[in-house]
Amino acid sequence: MRDLEGALSTFHRVGFAILPSLVPRAAAGHLRDLVEQRYQDPATRSASPEQDLLRGDVSLMRMFEYDRAFRDMIDYTPVADLVDGILGPDCHMISQNALRIPPGRGITRWHIDDELFFPFLNTLPSMADADRTIPCYTVNVMIALSNIEDEHHGPTQVIPRSHLSGRRPAYTPDLPDTPVSLLARAGDAYLVNSQTWHRGAPNQSDRTRYLLTTAYGRRFVSQRFYPFVNYRMPEDVPAGASGRLTRLLGLHEKGPYG
Template identity: 75%
Template sequence: MRDLPGIVAALHENGFAVLPSVISAEAAAHLRHLVEQYYRDPQVRSAGPEEDTLRGDVSLMRIFEHHPAFRDMLSLEPIVDLVEMILGPDCHMIAQNALRIPPGKGIVNWHIDDALFFPFLDTLPSTADGSTIPCYTLNVMIALSDIEDDRYGPTQVIPRSHLSGRRPAYSPDLPGTPVSLLSRAGDAYLVNSQTWHRGSPNRSDRTRYLLTTAYGRRFISQRLYPFIGYRLPAHVLEGASARQRRLLGHHDKGPYG
């Protein structure tokens, strides 16, 4: 039995939280196989930039369009329960991508995953209490391969950097000591979009696989290229539960429409 309120508190305090074994090693291997299958698909490899299926030869975009197994991960429990506790019961997925990081590669620059929401924090007389700072967007990252040592290129985070009021682009100095999120296939971690993080260099001889789903509060727009012209493929909704449909963006009417 997981302590969900405790995990939520850890996310607010530290900017990230770790959840071991959210899926089995076998399930992770199946998803890893699907990622590799998609990556090697000639249509994916030859698609032009207007298709936006592959970025930088490491990021597979809108992976939920590829196979129902990825769509079903949107509502994986207890992950989705945590996400709804943090972002509200009307939250939705804003992006879902897969990372395939071969030897010698890595998303090595420190970054945050959205605009800087709270630039005033660095002007406060003391470090803000994380529980008072709302989380608007977050990433759920599920390891699809073992990343149990630094040489395999784990995600690194800087604890409490979501409270720094700064972003890496304007502040080369780190606001804390990096922590490597070592994991086994099937482990997951939640990262506040404001937390400084990166994918450290893969210095091993094996490829690193990661499924990343970003969620946002209802008022945060989905980031599905080409944005205003994006249409969810009909097959994605086939067999989807009511919860999955809402996470995909099928909301009830609201104040603005």
Template identity: 70%
Template sequence: MTGPHDLAEIADSFHENGFAVLPSVIPSDTADHLRVLTEQRYQDPQVRTGPAEHDMLRGDVSLMRVFEYHPAFRDMITMEPLVTLVETILGPDCHMISQNALRIPPGKGIVNWHIDDALFFPFLEGIPSVSTGDNAIPCFTLNVMIALSDIDDEQYGPTQVITKSHLSGQRPPYSPDLPTTPTSLLARAGDAYLVNSQTWHRGAPNQSERTRYLLTTAYGRRFISQRFYPFIGYRLPDGVLEGASERLARLLGQHDKGPYG
């Protein structure tokens, strides 16, 4: 990598390996602020007692749709250079499909290997693939993950990936164990990494005595639906679009008319 944020080179690396790392995307005090907001949201009784359709907590570790909760989360959707990199990979009419804050306490983790969507390219199994340049396998959805606490050692339960697994044409076995060595994406608060939704990944178990915090924003191409429960009945809350730039409004789903309507 010729520079910390050489976007063309990072995009090539992403297509080749199924993930890419960007150090020091946000200042540590911004990460601290988002971490405090995550904890406040988690401690809010309404997260657990509100109407079922709000669905604000999943598995007691994932806080859903945090862009609704505070503008500090919403504004991360257009954080540079991440958003330009995302648009380079997914196209200029892409949008955000989900935004969750992860709070992983000691002893917990999203430990089973998985991909984040349907298996898009099953025909790749057993076929050597060119993964960069004009012949790159297209990416339809990806996750941008920003560390809100230091996850710079294996004990803190880092995100782990299997390099080039997005080109395998297979799902991983839904298991905490694989017969291959994963890559741990160690990070300091404020670092970010992108993971292709087809890349095999997991959150290793948090074996430390402190909670792990992570903001994860998923983006998809225009034809990929946004994942805001209850889906057909979802309505963007009043105020979320207040003061939003044209770019942010589009990433939130305010698109121009297209070929289907």
């Protein structure tokens, strides 16, 4: 039995939370094989920029379009329960991408995943107050699809409580705390507040690092599917979906503004 309340408390307090053994290892391996299959597909490799299937040769975009196994991960329990607890019961998925980081590569720049929502925080006293929390508008759920058990494997690194700093990291940042490496085995997951400073350490091993990343936002946060206004979700993606998955895909009931 998972301590979801404890995970929620940790997430709000330090800006991230770890969920070990979220996905069975065999299922994580299947997803990893699908990521590699899509990467090697000639249609992916030759896609035009307008199709937006591959960015920087490491990020595979909109995995829910490729295989239903990825679509179903959007509503995976208990992580979807945690997301609803963080963002509210009317949230939705705003992106789902896969990272394929070969040896020698890495998304090594410290960054946040969205706009800086609370720039005024750095003007307030008592930033080290352990009881301080802020609203969360977007959260990224990262699922390791390969073992990332050592610093050399290029783990995700985070700065605890940096979501409370009220600033974004510079290219060479003055880190407000010591980085924490989120070492993982295939199937482990971690939730990261979009305002938490993080990066992917350089992969200095001899094997490729695989990660599935699904981002969720509150209802007022737009889904991020290029080309945005003109994006149309393929009809086979929502086909057969019901209940919460339908809403997480963005098929909301009528509400304020429309």
